[in-house]
Amino acid sequence: MAQINENFIKIPATYLFSEIAKRVTLHKEEHPEVKIIRMGIGDVSLPLPDASVDAMIKAAEEQRKSATFRGYGPEQGYAFLREAIVENDFKAKGIKLEADEIFVSDGAKSDTGNIGDIFDKHNRVAITDPSYPVYVDTNAMAGRAGEPTENGTWTNLVYLKCNAENNFVPALPTEKVDLIYLCYPNNPTGTTLTKDQLSIWVNYAKENNAVILFDAAYEAFITEKDVPHSIYEIDGAKNVAIEFRSFSKTAGFTGTRCGYTVVPKQLMGFTSDGSKVALNKLWNRRQTTKFNGTSYAVQRAAEGTYSIEGKKQVQTLIDFYTENARIIREGLQQAGYTVYGGVNAPYIWAKSPEGLGSWEYFDYLLKEKNIVTTPGAGFGASGEGYVRFSAFSSREDTIEAMNRLKR
Ligand code: PLP
Secondary structure, eight states: OOOOOOOOHHSSSOHHHHHHHHHHHHHHHHHHSOOOOEEOOOOOOOOHHHHHHHHHHOOOOOOOOTOOOOOOOOTOOOOOOHHIIIIIIIIGGGGGOOOGGGESSSOOHHHHHHHHGGTTTTTTTTEESSTTTTTHHHHHTTTTTBBTTTSSSSSTEEEEEEEEGGGGGOOOOOOOOOEEEEEOOTTTTHHHOHHHHHHHHHHHHHHHEEEEEEOOOTTGGGOOOTSSSSSSGGGGGGGTEEEEEHHHHHHSTTTTOOEEEEOOOOOEETTTTTTTEHHHHHHHHHHHHHHHOOHHHHHHHHHTTTTTTHHHHHHHHHHHOOOOHHHHHHHHHHOOOOEEEEESSSSSEEEETTTTHHHHHHHHHHHHHHOEEEEEEGGGGGGTTTTEEOOOOOOHHHHHHHHHHHH
């Protein structure tokens, strides 16, 4: 009898995006004449930078000739990309890392989901609430989350509430935790932590031999000075943190797929008898066993984002979405809504008008304004009472949506 991992069936069906699709379809059927503007999704709308496309075409040509053909590459990523990452994303910002601390992948979803492989099932896990759903669901699959409860939480997870009451700055847990998921700039709230606020978490991790899993997928959207781009800007963070990065939102790679994970060599985990083990070695082992590398052409495309032209083109993409975010943030404020985020992130987190739940606010925006958002409750219990607007739409749609709200 092939017995299944029963943790999978404990996880409630993710009805968020299917429920949104159902409501949008119904609304369209009832009102075929209206133009619906989609501001719910986290997918980008602009194409890849030319520098990446040109690099992919060149790589494809290399693959046509036996002299330049490449088969399996290093599981950890080609040196050309790992070195470009170290130079541009870290050294240029005063952070010293080595190429063998960078693990290239097909994106941050895989890495944030797979990282649990190297940690024991009995670790106590803390996750900010609301959060990117992958953190909760992958811990549930691993049996680390315990049992689901009626209000959608899990018995063994420690939820770090982030809401307007605490200005979206999570308080340290009152019980001891071993693994801490932090995502800044945050999806879905679009909020950030300052260096001092992030230092509190680094210190907590040091004092408690905990590891921080820091998701910096939206780092490129940071505009304010005091917001760290990398957790390694904080003293001592290399001893306590793994960082995840993605080319998806930065350079339009959502369909092309490339990201990377930083596991500093000095970062240690512990065996049950308290001996130290380098997590870099474990992650290397995990990747070489279960992953065969990101495709050569895609790694060349990622490398292309670091050329002089590539950097300019990436900045143009970021500036475009950042301007959309400003239009949304200010548009919502002018329409009388209370909003958060959107300054250092492509997401704007809007408070539901008094008395409305997330889904009711979502329905109001859909039915009265023909705008699709994402109900905050879909990201966790603390997301109730908010909706997420994404800045990834076209400029025309973004402006039109805000005009509708102000009307
Ligand atoms: N981390 C966060 C916080 C995200 O919002 C997303 C995608 O929406 C990802 C990771 C996944 O990124 P990737 O496309 O690199 O898998």
